[in-house]
Each structure stands twice: as structure tokens, then as C-alpha cells.
Amino acid sequence: MKVPEFIDRSSLLKGVAASPGIAIGRAYLVDRSKVRVLYQYLINESFIEEEVARFEQAVARTEAQIGAIKSDIPAELSDYAYILDTHLRMLRDHMLYQDTIDRIRQEKINAEWALKKSVDHAQDLFSRIRDEYIRSRIMDVENVTDRVMRNLVGHVPESLAEIKERVIIVAHDLSAADTTQMRLDRVMGFITDMGGKTSHTTIIAQALEIPAVVGLKDCTKRIRTGDLIIVDGTSGDVLINPDQKALEFYHGRQRSYESYQAEIVRCSHLPAVTLDDHRLEVKANIEMFGEVAAVVDHGGDGIGLYRTEFLYVSRLTLPTEEELFVDYRDVAQIMAPRPVTIRTLDLGGDKFTSAVHWAEEMNPALGLRAIRFCLQEQGIFETQLRAILRASAFGNVRMMFPMISGLEELLQAKEILERVRRNLTQEGFDFDPDMDVGIMIEVPSAVIMADVLAREVDFFSIGTNDLIQYSLAIDRVNERVAHMYEPLHPAVLRMLLSVVRAGHEAGIRVGMCGEMAGDPICAPILVGMGLDELSMPSTTVPHIKRLIRMMTRADGKDYLEQILKCRTVIEVNDFVKTTAATRFSGLQDDARIGPPA
Amino acid sequence: MDEQEAGVLEATRDVTINNSLGLHARAAVRLVEMAERYKSEIRMEKDGQGVDAKSVLSLLTLECPSGCRVRLRARGADSRLALDALTELIENNFGEE
Numbered sequence: 001m002k003v004p005e006f007i008d009r010s011s012l013l014k015g016v017a018a019s020p021g022i023a024i025g026r027a028y029l030v031d032r033s034k035v036r037v038l039y040q041y042l043i044n045e046s047f048i049e050e051e052v053a054r055f056e057q058a059v060a061r062t063e064a065q066i067g068a069i070k071s072d073i074p075a076e077l078s079d080y081a082y083i084l085d086t087h088l089r090m091l092r093d094h095m096l097y098q099d100t101i102d103r104i105r106q107e108k109i110n111a112e113w114a115l116k117k118s119v120d121h122a123q124d125l126f127s128r129i130r131d132e133y134i135r136s137r138i139m140d141v142e143n144v145t146d147r148v149m150r151n152l153v154g155h156v157p158e159s160l161a162e163i164k165e166r167v168i169i170v171a172h173d174l175s176a177a178d179t180t181q182m183r184l185d186r187v188m189g190f191i192t193d194m195g196g197k198t199s200h201t202t203i204i205a206q207a208l209e210i211p212a213v214v215g216l217k218d219c220t221k222r223i224r225t226g227d228l229i230i231v232d233g234t235s236g237d238v239l240i241n242p243d244q245k246a247l248e249f250y251h252g253r254q255r256s257y258e259s260y261q262a263e264i265v266r267c268s269h270l271p272a273v274t275l276d277d278h279r280l281e282v283k284a285n286i287e288m289f290g291e292v293a294a295v296v297d298h299g300g301d302g303i304g305l306y307r308t309e310f311l312y313v314s315r316l317t318l319p320t321e322e323e324l325f326v327d328y329r330d331v332a333q334i335m336a337p338r339p340v341t342i343r344t345l346d347l348g349g350d351k352f353t354s355a356v357h358w359a360e361e362m363n364p365a366l367g368l369r370a371i372r373f374c375l376q377e378q379g380i381f382e383t384q385l386r387a388i389l390r391a392s393a394f395g396n397v398r399m400m401f402p403m404i405s406g407l408e409e410l411l412q413a414k415e416i417l418e419r420v421r422r423n424l425t426q427e428g429f430d431f432d433p434d435m436d437v438g439i440m441i442e443v444p445s446a447v448i449m450a451d452v453l454a455r456e457v458d459f460f461s462i463g464t465n466d467l468i469q470y471s472l473a474i475d476r477v478n479e480r481v482a483h484m485y486e487p488l489h490p491a492v493l494r495m496l497l498s499v500v501r502a503g504h505e506a507g508i509r510v511g512m513c514g515e516m517a518g519d520p521i522c523a524p525i526l527v528g529m530g531l532d533e534l535s536m537p538s539t540t541v542p543h544i545k546r547l548i549r550m551m552t553r554a555d556g557k558d559y560l561e562q563i564l565k566c567r568t569v570i571e572v573n574d575f576v577k578t579t580a581a582t583r584f585s586g587l588q589d590d591a592r593i594g595p596p597a
Numbered sequence: 598m599d600e601q602e603a604g605v606l607e608a609t610r611d612v613t614i615n616n617s618l619g620l621h622a623r624a625a626v627r628l629v630e631m632a633e634r635y636k637s638e639i640r641m642e643k644d645g646q647g648v649d650a651k652s653v654l655s656l657l658t659l660e661c662p663s664g665c666r667v668r669l670r671a672r673g674a675d676s677r678l679a680l681d682a683l684t685e686l687i688e689n690n691f692g693e694e
Contacts (some may be wrong), residue, residue, distance in 0.1 A: 126657075
């Protein structure tokens with residue numbers, strides 16, 4: 001919704017809506033912006049040893065500060081103490097410490113400049129490391145050298161644990177290390193200069209269900225600690241020191257948002273049945289066991305996508321069968337009788353495990369990933385299949401293979417599954433012999449071959465994120481083309497429709513688990529296509545269910561037919577923008593209050 | 598330092614990293630802790646690339662997964678002692694398994 005006319009534009013900042021809702025409160029500025037580095041040549045030789053001594057003092061001070069944080073760490077964060085030990089060690093690592101001193105002496109430059117050169121060098125070396133876990137250690141280097149830099153320049157690093165009252169956090173950017181230190185119960189909202197829809201701040205804010213606006217560019221320069229600010233995480237607006245009129249307006253908006261949220265959450269356990277009696281299953285996507293409670297709380301009809309990479313990444317060994325089994329079993333038991341769809345490993349591309357050596361690839365999105373990787377590393381694959389099958393004895397478990405590009409891969413995967421079943425039977429393990437097995441449709445060739453593939457599986461689940469990326473040849477993380485990533489592209493809509501039709505002709509159910517499935521504006525179109533299930537972040541489930549309950553499938557079909565007449569994505573977007581809210585009453589509330597993230 | 602003197606003080610040793618995780622952060626820390634007990638300059642080489650074996654960060658950039666062969670090279674009065682100790686540590690899989 002638009003900011004009303006009476007609001008002073010000079011106090012208004014616009015950013016990316018990261019987590020919905022409205023927060024009104026005092027700002028707390030976290031000074032995490034990069035320190036400006038002064039560059040100086042040391043003309044006089046006698047200054048050089050002084051400069052080395054100054055660097056040494058800054059390092060010693062940093063050690064003392066980290067030591068102090070470490071001794072204050074509450075017991076429940078003892079893992080964090082280990083991180084600090086690592087930081088202490090890195091502080092004196094030759095690559096940083098000795099290297100900086102060598103540079104001061106040899107290049108005759110000041111300590112800040114020398115340190116920056118050492119860090120740049122380390123960053124360069126680390127950026128070439130293939131192993132994600134090892135590569136990410138550079139974040140520790142950055143964190144610790146940032147502290148040294150502050151001590152050199154004279155800034156005192158603040159402790160986020162000291163926040164006393166409930167505040168809105170204003171920061172340049174927030175790292176996981178920053179939020180670990182925060183008393184999150186005292187945070188009413190987040191706003192940051194940097195960041196986008198997938199940054200750490202966004203993820204934390206959504207998980208905590210508190211409003212956030214990111215990508216504001218210069219909010220840390222415009223806002224001071226203690227300023228009264230309004231954060232509209234639904235529209236992406238931030239107001240600094242608003243007048244009485246603006247405050248009243250936003251207080252009203254906050255109340256209506258909260259009562260609207262309360263209402264949709266109250267109804268979230270009801271099934272998503274259209275007014276003309278078509279039922280869709282609205283499920284949730286999860287990444288780890290800890291998220292299961294939120295799925296149940298938000299009325300998810302099941303888990304439509306359990307991404308299983310979490311137990312494999314950010315660690316050094318492969319998980320054991322037992323470990324995987326316990327995890328899957330627990331998820332299945334809590335969700336039962338609701339179905340849990342476990343996707344087999346989608347490693348490669350942008351997710352790697354340290355336990356396997358990954359070759360350098362020119363184009364990892366098109367490389368050895370997901371099912372291709374599993375068919376090559378059959379030992380890893382079989383361990384996971386065994387764990388999934390064994391978990392199927394404890395609930396309603398379904399399984400799907402990612403990145404299937406043709407029948408060969410599917411048949412090969414099914415053959416391995418069959419072998420695993422035989423082995424488990426021989427070993428006397430229980431499992432559900434009729435467990436549904438499906439595939440993700442996310443490669444264009446699978447769309448074309450959907451009629452053939454449909455005869456070999458129990459269900460399809462369309463992964464729109466990859467499908468759109470591959471179909472439109474758009475790398476979403478490449479900012480130069482990311483704007484061309486268009487879920488409502490006529491080509492994408494036609495592909496989706498053909499998959500649904502191919503699935504239904506073969507008598508199997510067709511679902512969708514990409515981001516598009518949770519986008520309110522797409523919901524009427526997806527209902528019109530006849531999708532049987534949609535899977536999305538659990539916080540979005542109540543909202544999409546409500547939209548579905550307020551429409552008819554016939555109307556969705558009719559709407560889709562009109563959209564399919566559009567020849568360009570601009571025509572589609574314009575048509576949807578101008579007509580959706582008037583045609584589908586569920587979307588009218590969105591226009592008033594705004595959709596969730 | 599002339600060639601002859603270097604010959605006396607320099608030692609090399611080839612070892613295979615056999616622990617299942619390869620040379621990850623904690624293993625690298627153990628290796629550096631051991632290397633720091635000796636005065637010699639110690640380097641670890643893999644595929645022709647050599648790094649300071651007294652720096653955890655440098656060791657990590659070598660990327661040594663399980664099964665890879667590395668060469669240890671030490672230069673200094675206690676070079677042999679240093680390599681004996683380091684070889685033992687690596688052959689004992691950094692005390693992990």
C-alpha cells in the first residue's frame with residue numbers, strides 16, 4: 001500500500017520489504033560499517049618500529065576484548081566460545097599477524113594499510129578454495145581483523161549483548177556472529193543498509209516473525225540511536241522521527257495488520273478448499289528438524305519439501321545412516337498422519353560438503369549436482385535411501401529425486417532404490433513398501449518428457465526456482481540479469497500447464513514447491529492450472545490457504561486463460577497488477593495490508 | 598646460507614594424509630601447535646605449491662583432502678626432530694580416529 005500523502009517525504013526511506021509487519025520504536029544503531037582505512041607512507045625509518053608496536057598493541061587489545069566476551073558468554077552459547085577461540089588463534093596467524101608486520105617494514109606503510117593488504121591477500125587465497133566449509137572460514141578472518149582495525153583507528157567495538165530495552169536494530173549489515181550476541185527478545189525490528197531477500201537479516205527476521213526492511217543503502221547515516229522510527233516490513237518503507245499524524249496512521253495500520261494476522265492464523269488449520277469445492281494441499285518447505293513445530297503451528301497440511309542438505313553441509317564428516325534415520329523418523333512421527341516429502345540430496349551447484357572432494361566446475365548450476373552426484377556417489381545415495389525407507393515405517397513418508405532430466409536417470413535411481421529395498425528386507429528392517437516416489441520437475445527436458453516420466457512415478461513436484469532459471473537462461477544471483485527472472489513469463493506459464501496436464505493424464509498428483517508456490521499473486525493462477533498441492537515457507541501457509549478458500553477454481557481457470565493470451569511478460573505483469581485484486585477478494589486484503597514475505 | 602650448510606640443516610619427508618576429514622581446521626590447528634614447538638622454518642608442499650606450516654590459514658588454502666600426498670620440508674637446527682614429530686602426528690591421523 002502507498003504511503004499517504006500527508007507524510008513528509010524527506011523523512012521517508014525506501015528499501016526491500018524483508019519480513020512483514022509494522023514496528024514502531026526507538027532506533028539502536030549498530031556501528032558495523034567498515035572503518036575507513038587511512039593510507040600513509042612512513043617516510044622516516046624511525047616511525048616503522050613505532051608503527052609495528054602500534055599494530056602489536058591493537059592486536060593485544062583485541063585479544064583482551066575477545067577474552068572478555070568469552071568470559072561473559074552464557075552457558076547455552078558454549079559453541080560460540082569455540083568460535084572465539086578460533087578467532088584468537090587467527091589473530092596471531094602468520095598469514096595475518098606476521099604478514100602485516102612484514103609489510104609495514106618492507107613496504108614502509110602504516111599498520112591499517114598493511115593489515116588491509118594482508119586481509120585482501122587472505123581473501124583472495126580463500127576465494128579459490130573449493131570446499132565451502134573451509135572457504136567460509138574467511139568470515140572469521142574478516143571478523144577478527146575488523147576488530148583489530150577498529151582498535152587501530154580508535155573505535156571501541158560495542159557489545160550487542162548490552163542492549164537494555166526493546167529497540168529497532170539499525171545496521172549496515174548483520175552477520176550471524178552479530179545476531180548470536182543479540183538479545184533477540186529485545187529486538188522489535190531490523191533495518192539495514194545492505195542485504196536482499198535472502199540475506200541473513202531477512203532470514204532471522206522471518207524466522208522470528210518480526211518486521212524488517214533491508215537494502216536501505218544509507219539508513220545508518222540518516223538515523224541515530226534514540227530516533228523514533230517506523231518500520232513497515234510489508235511495503236519496505238521506513239519513517240524517521242514521524243509526526244503525530246503519521247504515528248496515528250501507522251498505529252492503526254499496525255493494529256489492522258495484527259488482527260488480520262491473528263485471523264488468518266486462527267483459520268490456518270482449516271483445509272484449503274475453493275468455493276467450488278476443489279481441495280488443494282498447502283504444505284510447508286523445511287530445511288531442518290527444528291522447523292517442524294512451525295509447520296504444525298501454521299496449519300501446514302504436511303511437508304511438501306524437506307531439503308536434506310543441512311545434515312551434510314557445514315560439517316566435516318558424512319552423516320551416518322542412523323543419524324539420518326533418527327532425523328527423518330522424528331519429522332515423520334511429529335507430522336503423522338500428514339505426509340512428509342523428503343527430497344534426496346541436492347548437493348553440488350551452490351551447496352557442497354567438506355567430506356567429498358569437489359572438482360572445480362566452470363558452471364556448477366549445470367554441473368555434477370543433485371541426482372547426478374548421487375548416481376555417481378552411490379554409497380552416499382544408498383545410505384540416505386536406507387534412512388528414508390526406514391523412516392517410512394514411522395509415518396507418512398514420500399520421497400522425491402531432484403534434477404531429473406530424463407528417463408535414464410529416473411530408472412537408474414529407481415533401480416538403486418529397489419536394491420536398497422531388497423537389502424533392507426533381507427536385514428529385517430521395517431519400511432512402507434508402498435511409499436510414494438516422485439520427482440522434481442525443474443529441468444526443461446523433464447517438462448518436455450513429462451508424459452513419459454509420469455508413468456514411472458507417483459507424483460510430480462515442480463521446482464520453479466531452477467526451472468525458471470534454466471528455461472529463461474537467467475542466473476538469479478547475477479544482478480545484471482536477475483531482473484529478467486520472471487515467474488509469470490508466458491513461456492514459464494505454458495511449461496507449468498503442460499506439466500500439470502501430463503501428470504493428470506497419467507493419473508498422478510502434481511505439486512509445486514518453488515518460491516512461486518508461496519507468492520499470493522500467483523495463487524489464483526496456480527489454482528486455475530489445477531495444481532494439487534503447493535509447498536512454501538510455513539509462515540506463508542495460512543495466507544495462501546485463506547486466498548484459496550476465497551476463490552473458485554473455475555474463476556482461476558478463466559483468469560489463466562486470459563493470461564495465456566498475453567504474448568510478453570510485461571503484458572502478463574500489467575494484466576495481473578491491474579486485475580488480480582479486483583477479481584480475487586483474498587488479494588484485496590493484500591492491497592490494504594500487504595502480503596507476507 | 599650456502600648449499601652445503603642447507604644440505605645439513607634441511608630435511609624433507611613425504612607423508613599421506615589419511616584421516617577421513619583431510620586437513621581441516623582442527624587438524625591444521627594441531628599441526629601448527631606441533632610445528633610451533635620447533636625453531637626450524639617448516640613448509641608443507643602439495644602439487645608443487647608450498648605454504649608455511651606454522652599458519653593455520655595457509656595450511657587451509659592448500660586444500661588437502663583425505664588420501665592426498667604432501668611433502669614436509671624443514672630448514673633449521675632441529676629440522677629432523679620437527680619432521681619426526683609432524684610425520685608421527687599425521688600418521689596418527691592427528692589423534693582423531
